[in-house]
Amino acid sequence: xxxxxxxxxxxxxxxxxxxxxxxxxxxIETNHIVQRSGENFRKFIFSFIDQNGSELCLRPDLTIVxxxxxxxxxxxxxxxxxxxxxxxxxxxxxxxxxxxxQVGFEIIGSKDEKIxxxxxxxxxxxSLQNIKYSSGTLTIGNIEIFNLLxxxxxxxKRWKLRLxxxxxxEKYFNDLLKRLETNSDVxxxxxxxxxxxxxxxxxENLAKVVAGRSINEILKRFDNKxxxxxxxxxxxxxxxxxxxxxxxxxxxxxxxxQLNKFFKNNKINLAVDQxxxxxSNNKISKLNVVFSASFGRELEYYTGMVxxxxxxxxxxxxxxxxxxxxxxxxxxxxSRKQVAAVGAALNLNY
Amino acid sequence: MTKNIINIGIPSKxxxxxxxxxxxxxxxxxxxxxxxxxxxxxxxxxxxNIKILYLHAREIVERLGDGSLDLxxxxxxxxxxxxxxxxxxxxxxxxYDFGKATLVIAIPDPxxxxxxxxxxxxxxxxxxxxxxxxLRVATKYPNLTREFLFSKGVTQFKLVGSLGATEAxxxxxxxxxxxxxxxxxxxxxxxxLRILKDGEILKSEACLMISKSSLKNSLIKxxxxxxxx
Numbered sequence: 001x002x003x004x005x006x007x008x009x010x011x012x013x014x015x016x017x018x019x020x021x022x023x024x025x026x027x028i029e030t031n032h033i034v035q036r037s038g039e040n041f042r043k044f045i046f047s048f049i050d051q052n053g054s055e056l057c058l059r060p061d062l063t064i065v066x067x068x069x070x071x072x073x074x075x076x077x078x079x080x081x082x083x084x085x086x087x088x089x090x091x092x093x094x095x096x097x098x099x100x101x102q103v104g105f106e107i108i109g110s111k112d113e114k115i116x117x118x119x120x121x122x123x124x125x126x127s128l129q130n131i132k133y134s135s136g137t138l139t140i141g142n143i144e145i146f147n148l149l150x151x152x153x154x155x156x157k158r159w160k161l162r163l164x165x166x167x168x169x170e171k172y173f174n175d176l177l178k179r180l181e182t183n184s185d186v187x188x189x190x191x192x193x194x195x196x197x198x199x200x201x202x203x204e205n206l207a208k209v210v211a212g213r214s215i216n217e218i219l220k221r222f223d224n225k226x227x228x229x230x231x232x233x234x235x236x237x238x239x240x241x242x243x244x245x246x247x248x249x250x251x252x253x254x255x256x257x258q259l260n261k262f263f264k265n266n267k268i269n270l271a272v273d274q275x276x277x278x279x280s281n282n283k284i285s286k287l288n289v290v291f292s293a294s295f296g297r298e299l300e301y302y303t304g305m306v307x308x309x310x311x312x313x314x315x316x317x318x319x320x321x322x323x324x325x326x327x328x329x330x331x332x333x334x335s336r337k338q339v340a341a342v343g344a345a346l347n348l349n350y
Numbered sequence: 351m352t353k354n355i356i357n358i359g360i361p362s363k364x365x366x367x368x369x370x371x372x373x374x375x376x377x378x379x380x381x382x383x384x385x386x387x388x389x390x391x392x393x394x395x396x397x398x399n400i401k402i403l404y405l406h407a408r409e410i411v412e413r414l415g416d417g418s419l420d421l422x423x424x425x426x427x428x429x430x431x432x433x434x435x436x437x438x439x440x441x442x443x444x445x446y447d448f449g450k451a452t453l454v455i456a457i458p459d460p461x462x463x464x465x466x467x468x469x470x471x472x473x474x475x476x477x478x479x480x481x482x483x484x485l486r487v488a489t490k491y492p493n494l495t496r497e498f499l500f501s502k503g504v505t506q507f508k509l510v511g512s513l514g515a516t517e518a519x520x521x522x523x524x525x526x527x528x529x530x531x532x533x534x535x536x537x538x539x540x541x542x543l544r545i546l547k548d549g550e551i552l553k554s555e556a557c558l559m560i561s562k563s564s565l566k567n568s569l570i571k572x573x574x575x576x577x578x579x
Binding site: 034162166176198210212213300 | 468502527
């Protein structure tokens with residue numbers, strides 16, 4: 001009952017900000033999830049086969065379902081929507097419930113990205129007014145800044161792509177940095193042996209396909225790989241810069257300042273304006289607002305601004321709202337065009 | 351309560367069966383099968399309350415998990431591949447010096463630009479971004495393969511279940527790469543495949559396993575002691 005009241009009050013708050021309520025299907029094709037988030041996501045989903053042999057699953061996440069709706073209904077233009085319901089996920093942690101009650105709101109297909117980011121944060125703050133808490137933190141990050149930094153670093157392109165792809169997986173990312181420091185993925189002895197093979201293969205039919213890859217493709221990549229010109233010193237330096245960047249954490253009004261100082265000190269040709277951030281107040285009601293450069297690592301689909309709200313309630317810290325920008329999600333799900341999207345989900349089982 | 355009958359599972363076929371039968375012989379436990387070597391049920395001479403069941407090695411793990419076997423011999427790989435709720439119900443009492451094999455990732459040998467799993471990770475993203483397809487991995491070990499690839503950063507792939515002759519898959523258009531169990535690597539090489547430098551997923555050997563629900567039985571304890579020698 002308490003949950004129902006809370007949910008209704010939050011829905012009311014969201015509605016007053018001009019969002020339209022939509023219903024979402026509980027069951028979706030598993031393929032959408034696996035195509036998007038990879039095979040490992042299977043561990044978390046409840047899937048089953050229907051009478052036609054198609055694999056379906058209970059929705060593990062409402063955002064993906066909402067984006068699927070936008071895509072499959074051939075919607076165009078801006079939509080401000082909200083929804084509520086349960087998401088179903090298996091968890092390794094026995095204490096976690098498999099059912100998660102959520103309220104979500106999103107702005108899809110709009111061009112005013114900065115304004116929308118603000119709108120989603122403001123709607124989150126408004127929803128939060130329905131919840132009792134003593135203090136809390138609104139943490140803001142931005143994956144775009146990380147990707148910009150990576151693009152400016154002196155490392156081969158494939159390393160840049162690799163680091164950007166795995167920003168969201170902290171443990172593996174740290175392994176990558178270690179590898180970057182030692183350049184251990186190019187083994188000189190093996191390269192020598194394979195060079196002979198390389199020259200032999202150059203004389204073969206380059207269009208021939210071996211297990212889905214043409215000889216031409218294989219040789220091209222081989223060539224790029226052995227031309228990796230880095231000495232180990234360079235890799236170490238780049239890794240140091242990335243680690244330093246990820247440690248940046250400060251009150252939000254100092255974010256631009258701190259970042260610009262960092263860019264200058266490390267001779268990186270980048271500058272950020274404070275207006276880039278959706279908020280510049282360090283305190284909003286009972287929340288401290290901070291910027292964290294390393295934040296945004298929970299979900300693979302975030303592409304730009306990310307935020308979370310943690311509150312202290314009944315002397316416990318609880319994560320209550322998570323959100324951010326996911327401009328590639330709809331195209332990853334199958335849209336030909338990239339569709340801008342930003343949203344947040346409020347966890348009702350806090 | 352002590353169970354009256356103790357059920358022991360032995361692989362019904364192959365090299366593993368032969369090596370396990372040797373352990374029984376060495377310990378002077380005479381296995382009897384009334385209807386000869388193809389009999390799927392047996393017993394031990396002078397030990398009336400022990401029943402021997404000859405089963406597929408994969409099934410031995412399953413039956414230990416549901417408690418219908420008390421003891422069983424199977425491969426460590428098969429235990430690790432089984433679902434977590436089954437693994438939680440089984441203890442490994444002994445890892446033997448035979449049945450040794452390694453689960454590995456193998457790629458087509460002509461892919462000379464791919465040496466490590468990190469290369470594979472890039473290739474997997476190339477498949478996704480440029481070819482709009484998933485890199486397909488054929489395997490008899492979907493769980494172990496998924497875990498391993500994911501822990502090494504390869505997230506974009508599709509598993510293709512295989513029951514045998516997995517080595518041929520990359521060349522018949524059924525998958526691009528495979529994971530398979532190998533002891534010398536000979537079969538893989540003969541099929542134009544190459545093991546990745548860091549492509550070792552799991553080292554395995556024959557094991558004596560016990561269903562946790564049978565841990566307290568004193569006769570079982572005794573049996574484990576002698577079969578572990």
